[in-house]
Amino acid sequence: MAELIELVWILTKIGVILGPLILSVAYLTYAERKIIGWIQNRNGPNRVGPMGLLQPFADVFKLLFKEVILPANANRFLFLIAPLLALMPALAAWAVIPFGEGLVLADINAGLLYVLAMTSLGVYGVILAGWAANSKYSMLGAMRSAAQIVSYEIAMGFALVGVLMAAGSMNMSSIVTAQAGPIWNWFWLPLLPLFIVYWISGVAETNRAPFDVAEGESEIVAGFHVEYSGVAFAVFFLAEYANMILISGLAVILFMGGWYSPFHGLPLLGPVFDLVPGLVWFVIKVAGFLYLYLWFRATFPRYRYDQIMRLGWKVLIPVTVVWLVVLALMILAGFGPWFD
Amino acid sequence: MFEFVFYVFAVVLIFAATMVITARNPVHAAMYLVLAFFNSAALWIMAGAEFLGIVLVLVYVGAVMVLFLFVVMMLDINLEKLREGFVRHLYIGVPIAAVMVVQMLLVVGSGIMDPATLPGGDLPIPEDAANTALIGSVLYTVYVYPFELAAVILLVAIIAAIMLTLRRREGTKHQDPGRQVRVRKADRLRTVDLPRNSRRDSE
Numbered sequence: 344m345a346e347l348i349e350l351v352w353i354l355t356k357i358g359v360i361l362g363p364l365i366l367s368v369a370y371l372t373y374a375e376r377k378i379i380g381w382i383q384n385r386n387g388p389n390r391v392g393p394m395g396l397l398q399p400f401a402d403v404f405k406l407l408f409k410e411v412i413l414p415a416n417a418n419r420f421l422f423l424i425a426p427l428l429a430l431m432p433a434l435a436a437w438a439v440i441p442f443g444e445g446l447v448l449a450d451i452n453a454g455l456l457y458v459l460a461m462t463s464l465g466v467y468g469v470i471l472a473g474w475a476a477n478s479k480y481s482m483l484g485a486m487r488s489a490a491q492i493v494s495y496e497i498a499m500g501f502a503l504v505g506v507l508m509a510a511g512s513m514n515m516s517s518i519v520t521a522q523a524g525p526i527w528n529w530f531w532l533p534l535l536p537l538f539i540v541y542w543i544s545g546v547a548e549t550n551r552a553p554f555d556v557a558e559g560e561s562e563i564v565a566g567f568h569v570e571y572s573g574v575a576f577a578v579f580f581l582a583e584y585a586n587m588i589l590i591s592g593l594a595v596i597l598f599m600g601g602w603y604s605p606f607h608g609l610p611l612l613g614p615v616f617d618l619v620p621g622l623v624w625f626v627i628k629v630a631g632f633l634y635l636y637l638w639f640r641a642t643f644p645r646y647r648y649d650q651i652m653r654l655g656w657k658v659l660i661p662v663t664v665v666w667l668v669v670l671a672l673m674i675l676a677g678f679g680p681w682f683d
Numbered sequence: 684m685f686e687f688v689f690y691v692f693a694v695v696l697i698f699a700a701t702m703v704i705t706a707r708n709p710v711h712a713a714m715y716l717v718l719a720f721f722n723s724a725a726l727w728i729m730a731g732a733e734f735l736g737i738v739l740v741l742v743y744v745g746a747v748m749v750l751f752l753f754v755v756m757m758l759d760i761n762l763e764k765l766r767e768g769f770v771r772h773l774y775i776g777v778p779i780a781a782v783m784v785v786q787m788l789l790v791v792g793s794g795i796m797d798p799a800t801l802p803g804g805d806l807p808i809p810e811d812a813a814n815t816a817l818i819g820s821v822l823y824t825v826y827v828y829p830f831e832l833a834a835v836i837l838l839v840a841i842i843a844a845i846m847l848t849l850r851r852r853e854g855t856k857h858q859d860p861g862r863q864v865r866v867r868k869a870d871r872l873r874t875v876d877l878p879r880n881s882r883r884d885s886e
Contacts, residue, residue, distance in 0.1 A: 346684060421710070452813045456737045463745025467717070470749065474710060474756050486753070493749055513815060653860060 356448050360437055368584040369399035375637050382641040409573035414476055417570070421475035426571070426578035429468020433585040436461035440592055441516045443602045443621035454515040455507055458593060459500055462548065465586065466492045469550075469557065469567050472579070476570035484566025487648060488550055488557030494655040495544040495554075501663035502541035505534050505670050506597045509681065519601030524608045524680070529600035533673060533681045536666045538598045540659045542635075545590035547655065549583060551636055553643035554651055591632035592625075599628050689729060696722035709755045713748060720744050734815040802826070 373388065373396070380387025388395035413419060439454040441447040451457060466489050473485020507513050509530055510521040522529045531538045547554040558566035568579045595601060602621030606612035646654070674682045699719040706712040720743045728736035790796060798804045803825035808817070822830055 418708075418710075421714070451733070453733050453737050453815055456734070456741065456815070460737050460741040460745060463741055466745070466749055467752075470752055470756075471710075471714075474752075482756075489749060489753065493746060496745070513813075649858065650860075 353448075357438075360448060361434060364434070364437065364585060364588065365581070367588060368581055369403065371584050371588065371633060372402070372580075373399050374633075375640070378634070378637045379641045382638075403577065406573055406577040411573040411575050412570075414478060414570045416477045418475040418477070421471050422570075423575065425468050425472035425475055426575045426582070427468075428471060429465055429582040430578050430585070432461040432464035433582045433589060436589055439515050440589075441519060441596065441601065442625055445516075446602075446622065447516060450514065450516055453513050455503055455513040455518070455597075458515075459496075459503060462499075462586070462589070463496055465548075465582070468579070468582065472571065473567040478570050480564050481567050481569045484557050484569065488567055491550070491554065491556065491651055491655075492548055494652060495547040495659075498540055498655055498659040498663055499544040499548060501660065501667065502534075502537040502544065503597065505537040505663070505667055506530060508667070508670055508674065509534060515596055519596055519603070522600045523603060524600075525613075526600070526605040528608070528680055529598065529603075530681070531598040533679065534598060534666070534670065536662050537670075538594075540663050541598065542594060542632075544655070544659060545594065546636065546639060547651070549586045549590055549636075551583075551587065552640035553646050555645060556648050556651065587633065587636055588629065591629045591636070594632050595625060595628040601625060685729070689726070692722045692725045692729070696726065710752065713752050713755050716751075717744055717748050720748070732814065734818055 376398070377387040377395070388398040391397040391401045411423075413422060436458050438449045439447065439451055439457050441450075469488045469492070470485050473481040473483075473488075476482075506518060510518040512518060512521070550557040556566075558568070568576060571579060600607070602625045604613075604616035604619060604621075604624050606616045673679070676682075696719055699715045699722060702715040703712050703719060706715055720739060724736040724739040724744075726736075727733075727739065794800070803821045806821070806825075
């Protein structure tokens, strides 16, 4: 009986995390269309509901009621399971994300490693979707995308090694508490090159502009999900946006001090800003990173495929390797306020 | 409860492993192998080896099997043709399998693998130490030479694999990023003075 109650309690917590997450995905699409609209001197969606606020729901219902078309000679089982394989890791990784002090579903020791393992699984959805649809366009899109994701995972993994060296732990909550203090105490400063590498690879991992060759509309129609329609397509969409929020949340936890306010620990400002709950600071910071995603999409032209590979392998990975050595020396020397 | 969860993972693992060798479609077989890796990772985590379990998912499921799938999807493998020789090659397959089983039994069953007798097995285990930190501290002290040797062997393999792809073929066109970056406006763009329009001059 006690086990049953615990199970129900865990399921409730999962619901409390996933409900707002899916709602944020819906409104992230709205924010994306509005913000890119404003950047391009347009209004964006403004017809459904006041200021177009109900537009995401209109989109969801449209997708729900559309037919899921199975292409001829498609591998039925893999075709239908691929969107779920893309979505599952994007949601499962949230289990170890601390939203505030103690606000975490599973406070496991190897949290960082778990997140890395989960994000590395997302690529299966892409590959299987491209292969199972039995279409050369989706196959090419899947190949490009998978090669890109696997390459940038290495740079990202190295950047995260820097974080765990600096924090001395792989537990997500301890990584945040290791950064306790004002904004210059957070890891973005001593790990600045790794932070930039992490963010670039994060954008590439989620297949977002300027690294969105996976769905280069002008070259291979829409990449790996060209044959998908209706709910199956919506699930891919959901996975992509959930991944964007996840990468932003990780950036906040690993480099931007998690739930701490930018003035935490300062004499006068500290207590005032600490009145705002940690969860709010976390959400504000995540929203800032999400805005970067949208800003990039409106600003940068798409990378060419060979340029993506060159950037990943010949620029980002050497930068991380060099900075890991510098970081090790900084830790040995007890440098600055971070490693004393 | 613990036993129940263990048997769930174990049954799925054995089922998936059987399907790897019996599935007709090579992509299905690869996906069953992914499932098998996943379940063994879960079993390792249940046994307290959380670092090894997650690394199994990260390395084998997240990277190795992805590249495996690449190859399987690109090649046109006809499994029916591969199966034809099953009975014909049985006389050589069975002894090899038997030798492998005996070798595994020699290693696993003889007590050589008893953690207490291995080098570093007598080190004290701190109460609240994390699995990862313990593995790291043993790996870089007691086992540092085997570890570095393995790293060097892997490095040699990487260099060898890259060297295999470095063949220069005549007549292929490729881009030189260095030259692309060095390009200036003056190299590509020529400004021309057009003769002036007479009507505009009069304005």
